[in-house]
Amino acid sequence: MNMEEYRGVWVFIEQRNGELVDVGLELLGAGRDLADKLEVDLCGILLGHNVKDRAKDLFEYGADKVYVIDDPILELYRTETYMKAVGDLVRKYKPEIFLYGATANGKDLASAVATEVMTGLTADTTLLDVNLDKRLFEASRPAFGGNIMATILCKKHRPQMATVRPKVMKKADPQPGREGELIEESISVQEENLKTKVIDIVRDTNKAVNLEEADIIVAAGKGIKDEKGWKMVEELADVLNATVGASRDVVEMGICGHEHQVGQTGATVTPKLYIAIGISGAVQHVVGMQNSELIIAINTDPDAAIFNASHYGVVADAFEIVPLLTEEFRKV
Ligand code: FAD
DSSP states (O other), rough: OOOOGOOOOOEEOEEEETTOOOOHHHHHHHHHHHHHHHHHEEEEEESSSSOOOGGGHHHHOOOOOEEEEEGGGGSSSSSHHHHHHHHHHHHHHHOOOOEEEEEHHHHHHHHHHHHHTHHHHHHHHEEEEEEETTEEEEEEEEEETEEEEEEEEEOOOSEEEEEEEEETTTOOOTTTTTOOOEEOOOOOOGGGGGGOOOOOOOOSOOOOOGGGGGSEEEEEOOOGHHHHHHHHHHHHEEEEEEEEEEEEHHHHHHSSSSSGBTTSSSBBBOSSSSEEESSOOHHHHHHHHTOOOOEOHHHHHHHHOGGOOOSSEEEEEEHHHHHHHHHHHHHH
């Protein structure tokens, strides 16, 4: 492999129904910094149907070039089609670094592309840099339950790829009217040759749980005891316009679904406010919420580990204090 042929920083721009997902814009912010250090172009990769017009937003958020494949076959995300389209672009244009959001689709696509083009992938990173002397991408992520940061290098393959957690990087300030180069490509795949077919789309009718993008999370631990306690937490969340999170124990008790789980095997969240109710503060939970801007814990045990990870702690019975908080916030 001739590594010198690989140049440019790429960002996969995820879109849902034509709306750009925030993490793509955040990665343009982080990618701009890497591209400037390496003195290369920052490029957005935009796939979908009727999405071409969104390229101008990407220029305003820092992209120098946008590669677009606009085709009905890409309207819905499917691993097979997206992997093929992105794999072809990588083989043709040879990027040096390629970033994806660590969303469900981003993680799925990045791992598929890594096998398609035979390169490595660092998953779930939170810190990105480049070593200019060695011209190596340094992607770092928490390891050993968040106790250390592991920096992972991809020395022998290109592109160097990483998925990056949402809400960790900052979007650049948009520059209205900033222009760039739009490069339109096509996909060579035909529907009849695909192994996966979309037969039906069943929308989840439950209130969507989007922990990663929530500004306020009220999270319940085993201390809330049962469905009645969960309802109490939901009521507080409702008046605060918050999303409800949970520890793994609450999920395992069958009180809520896994989509509510925060932690090592759940979501990593960075809201402005995280209220932990009846959560002990096991390391596997804390790694998922420790980067929240403001953490308030409510627990009957003054020695609970959650207080070490919190800015404010309330030693109290949740069943007494939570209804009072709900009542007071309702007045505001
Ligand atoms: P507990 O540890 O039982 O804590 C309950 C707390 O409630 C106690 O501190 C208690 O003092 C308090 N309490 C009791 N009654 C009240 C009351 N009336 N008012 C106020 N407080 C009260 N856990 C996660 O959360 N997320 C993960 O992603 C995750 N991944 C894991 C992965 C692995 C590989 C492993 C081994 C474990 C993982 N866990 C995860 C589990 C984790 O280790 C803990 O078991 C779990 O977080 C504990 O949940 P909890 O705090 O709700 O329960």
